Amino acid sequence: MGMRKGSWTIEEDRLLSQTVLSHIRQKKTQLSAFDEASKRLGRSPSACSFRWNGVLREKYKEDITMAIKIRNDKGDETPLQQKATGNHQVVASPLEKAISLLLQFESQNNERLLELQTLKAENSVLKGKLKELEKKHTAVEEEHKEFLDLLHRAKKREKLKEGNDHSAQG
DSSP, X not given: OOOOOSOOOHHHHHHHHHHHHHHHHTTOOHHHHHHHHHHHHTSOHHHHHHHIIIIIHHHTHHHHHHHHXXXXXXXXXXXXXXXXXXXXXXXXXXXXXXXXXXXXXXXXXXXXXXXXXXXXXXXXXXXXXXXXXXXXXXXXHHHHHHHHHHHHHXXXXXXXXXXXXXXXXX
């Protein structure tokens, strides 16, 4: 199947943006985000890159900043463990522990929301593709029916012609 060309839909923009932001949060490259988005959207990775860098990046500046912050916050995988500083141990206060847990929860929640939005956008794109395929299928069925009808009429004419040939000979 060829790559899709033409205007970008709101759903495609949303899916591309969510994919790139997810990759930023997961410390992955934008190139891998463009590859993933291209497979989902049926567009080339370079088209995804061009769309992101030329149109969408400016619209998502705050989201990019938040994704980078979430990515950087993930660097401390064990915030409730004691942190070594020099020769002595510093134990996080209950308030720091609570804040850390809330930030982890918020990060996980944001990822799930983004994943949900991505899936909704992908679902919308797939529904559109399904409608296109259903239209094509209907057209093929109609053509097939017309072909069978034409074939049936040709057989009838052939039988009539054979009947007329036998009558003329007899």
